[in-house]
Amino acid sequence: MVVPNALSDRNLSFPTGLITGIVLAIPGYFIGVWTGNLFGLFDDQNTGVILGYAFAVIGFLVGLGFLNYPLARLLGWPVTAVPQTVEERTWGRYFSLSLDHKVIGMQYLVTILIMLLFGAIGAMLIRTSLLVPDASITPPGQYIMLIGLHSVMMIFITSAVILGPFGNYLVPLMIGARRMAFPRLEALSFWVVPPAAVILAAAVFWGGFPTGWTGYPPLSEQAGQGMDSYIVGFVLIAIALVTSGINMLATIIAMRAPGMTWTRLPMFVWGIFATAILGLLAAPVLATALVQLAMDRTTNTTFFVAANGGSNYLWENLFWFFGHPEVYIFILPAFGIIMELVPHFARKPLWGYRTGVVGLFGVTLLSWFVWQHHLFMSGIAPVLRPFYMLSTELISIPTGIIFLVTLGTMWRARIWFSVPMLFCMGFLFNFLIGGISGVYLSDVPTDVTLHGSYFSMAHFHYTIVGGEIFAMMAACYYWLPKMTGKMLSPLIGRIHFWWMFIAFNSTFFPLFLLGILDMPRRVSVYAANLQFLNDWVTVSAYLLFGSMLLFAGNLVYSLFFVPGIAVANPWHARSLEWQVPTPVPAGNFDRVPLIVGGPYDYGLPNAKPAADTFFFAAWWFSFFYLRALNNDQAWRPQGVGPPSLGFGLVVLALVVLMAGTYWVMSRALYGSFSFSLLAPVSLVFGIAACLFQGFGMWHLGFGLTQGGYASVFAGLTGAWLIQLLGAVAWLATVVVQGRPSGDTVVRPHSAATFGWILVFLAAVGVINYLLLYLVK
Amino acid sequence: MATGVSWLNPLTWPIEPWVLLGVEVTAILYLRSRSRIPSPAGGGSGWGRWRPLCFWLGLATIFFALDTPVEWYARQLFWVHMTQHLLLIMVAAPLLVAASPWMQLWRGLPLGVRRPLARVAIKHPALAVLRRLFALIVTPTAAWILSSANLWFWHWPAAYDLTLRNHTIHHLEHGLFLCLGILFWAQVIDQHPFRLRLSPFKRVAYVFTATIQAWALAALLAFATSPFYAYALLPFRPGGISALTDQQYGAGIMWVPGSITYSIVFIACLYLWFGAEDARANSFTPRQVGVAK
Ligand code: HEM
Numbered sequence A: 001m002v003v004p005n006a007l008s009d010r011n012l013s014f015p016t017g018l019i020t021g022i023v024l025a026i027p028g029y030f031i032g033v034w035t036g037n038l039f040g041l042f043d044d045q046n047t048g049v050i051l052g053y054a055f056a057v058i059g060f061l062v063g064l065g066f067l068n069y070p071l072a073r074l075l076g077w078p079v080t081a082v083p084q085t086v087e088e089r090t091w092g093r094y095f096s097l098s099l100d101h102k103v104i105g106m107q108y109l110v111t112i113l114i115m116l117l118f119g120a121i122g123a124m125l126i127r128t129s130l131l132v133p134d135a136s137i138t139p140p141g142q143y144i145m146l147i148g149l150h151s152v153m154m155i156f157i158t159s160a161v162i163l164g165p166f167g168n169y170l171v172p173l174m175i176g177a178r179r180m181a182f183p184r185l186e187a188l189s190f191w192v193v194p195p196a197a198v199i200l201a202a203a204v205f206w207g208g209f210p211t212g213w214t215g216y217p218p219l220s221e222q223a224g225q226g227m228d229s230y231i232v233g234f235v236l237i238a239i240a241l242v243t244s245g246i247n248m249l250a251t252i253i254a255m256r257a258p259g260m261t262w263t264r265l266p267m268f269v270w271g272i273f274a275t276a277i278l279g280l281l282a283a284p285v286l287a288t289a290l291v292q293l294a295m296d297r298t299t300n301t302t303f304f305v306a307a308n309g310g311s312n313y314l315w316e317n318l319f320w321f322f323g324h325p326e327v328y329i330f331i332l333p334a335f336g337i338i339m340e341l342v343p344h345f346a347r348k349p350l351w352g353y354r355t356g357v358v359g360l361f362g363v364t365l366l367s368w369f370v371w372q373h374h375l376f377m378s379g380i381a382p383v384l385r386p387f388y389m390l391s392t393e394l395i396s397i398p399t400g401i402i403f404l405v406t407l408g409t410m411w412r413a414r415i416w417f418s419v420p421m422l423f424c425m426g427f428l429f430n431f432l433i434g435g436i437s438g439v440y441l442s443d444v445p446t447d448v449t450l451h452g453s454y455f456s457m458a459h460f461h462y463t464i465v466g467g468e469i470f471a472m473m474a475a476c477y478y479w480l481p482k483m484t485g486k487m488l489s490p491l492i493g494r495i496h497f498w499w500m501f502i503a504f505n506s507t508f509f510p511l512f513l514l515g516i517l518d519m520p521r522r523v524s525v526y527a528a529n530l531q532f533l534n535d536w537v538t539v540s541a542y543l544l545f546g547s548m549l550l551f552a553g554n555l556v557y558s559l560f561f562v563p564g565i566a567v568a569n570p571w572h573a574r575s576l577e578w579q580v581p582t583p584v585p586a587g588n589f590d591r592v593p594l595i596v597g598g599p600y601d602y603g604l605p606n607a608k609p610a611a612d613t614f615f616f617a618a619w620w621f622s623f624f625y626l627r628a629l630n631n632d633q634a635w636r637p638q639g640v641g642p643p644s645l646g647f648g649l650v651v652l653a654l655v656v657l658m659a660g661t662y663w664v665m666s667r668a669l670y671g672s673f674s675f676s677l678l679a680p681v682s683l684v685f686g687i688a689a690c691l692f693q694g695f696g697m698w699h700l701g702f703g704l705t706q707g708g709y710a711s712v713f714a715g716l717t718g719a720w721l722i723q724l725l726g727a728v729a730w731l732a733t734v735v736v737q738g739r740p741s742g743d744t745v746v747r748p749h750s751a752a753t754f755g756w757i758l759v760f761l762a763a764v765g766v767i768n769y770l771l772l773y774l775v776k
Numbered sequence B: 001m002a003t004g005v006s007w008l009n010p011l012t013w014p015i016e017p018w019v020l021l022g023v024e025v026t027a028i029l030y031l032r033s034r035s036r037i038p039s040p041a042g043g044g045s046g047w048g049r050w051r052p053l054c055f056w057l058g059l060a061t062i063f064f065a066l067d068t069p070v071e072w073y074a075r076q077l078f079w080v081h082m083t084q085h086l087l088l089i090m091v092a093a094p095l096l097v098a099a100s101p102w103m104q105l106w107r108g109l110p111l112g113v114r115r116p117l118a119r120v121a122i123k124h125p126a127l128a129v130l131r132r133l134f135a136l137i138v139t140p141t142a143a144w145i146l147s148s149a150n151l152w153f154w155h156w157p158a159a160y161d162l163t164l165r166n167h168t169i170h171h172l173e174h175g176l177f178l179c180l181g182i183l184f185w186a187q188v189i190d191q192h193p194f195r196l197r198l199s200p201f202k203r204v205a206y207v208f209t210a211t212i213q214a215w216a217l218a219a220l221l222a223f224a225t226s227p228f229y230a231y232a233l234l235p236f237r238p239g240g241i242s243a244l245t246d247q248q249y250g251a252g253i254m255w256v257p258g259s260i261t262y263s264i265v266f267i268a269c270l271y272l273w274f275g276a277e278d279a280r281a282n283s284f285t286p287r288q289v290g291v292a293k
């Protein structure tokens, strides 16, 4: 094939970066609002607001430069799939789309710390309001807004606070890789987080949202436009979790240096590995629920409207099916950190390496079937409560095992009480209380009185702040010398630890008492006799905030006032990340880890379908759930039904044919005759399928408000159609270029991967057909 | 008890002749071969010592599940019936697999039977298709799919109610549960003297996915808001619970206790995998390993 020479010199020349991102985000927002208001079905502006946020994010990402690579591919310009990491140490790289995992780690860290500041200010406002037992400081509406903003902001943060900064920075270093498996995906998993925070904060302009972080309908259906911030922000976080999940799994599975066998993986990497599995599988379920909520709020489907073929229990189940694994997404990386650091400072090998890993996996497995312990008081299937009580208590076994592994490591060791170690000890103390209080909550009889009280508040703050945030602090003191090249002052560190430890316990321990004394969550008014305890807590909370400021001061001090660069291995640790120089060179290792086999050799072709399975599974679950819950009339009123059996079959057949031809094609040689013949055929099938399905959706013959079936039909088919459209777009680029996109390394594999995705979509189509067309 | 079934008096137990016969014949075959040849699998050291125990426990579980008052309760209570199934799939089958009595049972047959039987089974051209089919069925993928499909199929209300009406079908159901259960667990638990096809890591994935699949079924039953099966037609249930409660208990049992075997095997497979990894790690020369700890 003759390639014109001029082409190869062409390059994208328009500038991209943070500025252009913001510049494009603003018109994106207005275009979205305008379109939404134009086509939105109702005049409540929800459609406009949601589309506005979505378009703003897209504009932001495009402006950052996420489109450059695919565009260049499409136009046939030469691109390097993964740019050679070059040594460039300018500040600018922190403000632009960088594919260097170390830069991304630092971007994450700074972003998260800034978000943490805002979340903490929210907490201070809440505590201030609670200085008095009545609502005189903040009126009730504002109080619940503060609760919502504080809680969701904190959930965003804690989903990523270890995974983002430390996972991205350290995992490749620890396994001896030069980079992550999918650097663009990695960048994406970061760059959706700042928009999520901004969009969440934008809820202020709409008066916030009244539901807290759990978003229960019907309140979330009735809430104002602030709720849309919750939806879009959380979807972005779900995207971050899925993308980094795929990426971490692929990296850890495929990019370990030779000799880095599974049993030599550092515990921190194991923690991230287990977290990645949870994120990959849980976040799609959240995404489904959020899409359903958004549909209810914009197109008036009735997923969560009990009066009309829906059920608010559906949300509660989907949310907590995500929500419980989510709390382990918080804590598993923290376990990883603790098990990683304690051996270093106890100067002993980890006591029971395998047992520790098995503990992590035990938690991973069990965390999928305990979610109903959040719903003991909801009225769902009370008969099942003992079983969930049992399963919840079972999960404390692997948790306890992890604990014992750590304690066993410290047993009779000569411990070096450095600042990171102090934070590890703080973690152990706090998490012990947090975990044990969890066992109380999982006992049905106790939960009946404690649910919704400050006891559960105390429980999860002990696990999250006392656990995850303490571990994060340990990680900061331990790894920042490598990441920033500056040692944090140990003296300030020690003061910081004791201050934070005492203030933390003094803030949150009284909450257990308040809970037992029946103080309810989420209201600003409480019994007057509880004022003393509350004031105590508020003062302690101010002090806790102060300890965070001290940490910030330590950070600034070390960064800007301490001269010189920290030694390469200040802790005399033996693990891989400490064997590279400080600052870490762009390519991480100049000589070492000879990675046998390309990174994509056995990447994770099935990761995308795996995540997607859970996405669709949540839809199918919704189908069965609403079907079982409703009588025939509410489920499918007179006149509502699928287009026709034959119509559905035609669409399905087209998709199967598309997948089939592609499958045959992906086995043919690139550029061969059968290849160039089959690719357009497959594309034609795909386009036809989309047209038919789109047509069917347009002429449904029934309104979306008409019962549960209508909602599920619209949502499920719509989600499927959107993915089909994506597949068709991808196929179009294949046909245009005569070969699948991707560089020479990727090509065969991305082609096969895509084949799997098509087969997967066809299989989903079959199941959808069975459910939507055949089940009565 | 109204019908005179009593735990204390075995004569009142609902003995199923076919089940009893099967259990007895198996036991006799096992004993016969043990008394004749000292089996390499039994006795000795290590895991082998436990095999006979597993075998007898497995057989006893089958008997307990199907021929004792459990069966009598199972006819009136969905949740007991589900417990019965779990005993077959999750207790008896893995125990039998762990005992791997297959060679012994075979040797328990008289030589005069064994020879012609083996000849027919291995050589007869008419059975070629069957042999091919068998070779397919024992692959891990097929075993996974068949055992899960079987599980789901019998919970389809029409099929379920059929087993309640028709005794032969009911026996068939139980037989399939046991056999496919054995097939399933045989993919992950080592079978003396055979070797497994699945690598340790794949075994972890195999069990993990099967667990999820079983949970999905349990979840479906747990969240149903109406009873699915003909049990609802019974005028009275022991304990006086409602049909829906009964169904939810059943689902809860399938869910939590039903996961115990899965979890144990899952963890055992993880350990196995680590063992394999350690062996791999030791085969690297230190120079290659560099600074890895
Ligand atoms: C030892 C293991 C644990 C057990 C047995 C346990 C048990 C429970 C139970 C039963 C509840 C429900 C309380 C209620 O709403 O009435 C609960 C709530 C909660 N737990 Fe845990 N938990 C454990 C560990 C954790 C961990 C590690 C985290 C986070 C890192 C966590 C975070 C939460 C959160 C955020 C809530 C409150 C959700 C809400 O209603 O807003 N838990 N826990």
Ligand SMILES: [Cu+2]
Residues within 6 Å of the ligand: A323, A324, A327, A370, A371, A373, A374
């Ligand atoms: Cu939970």
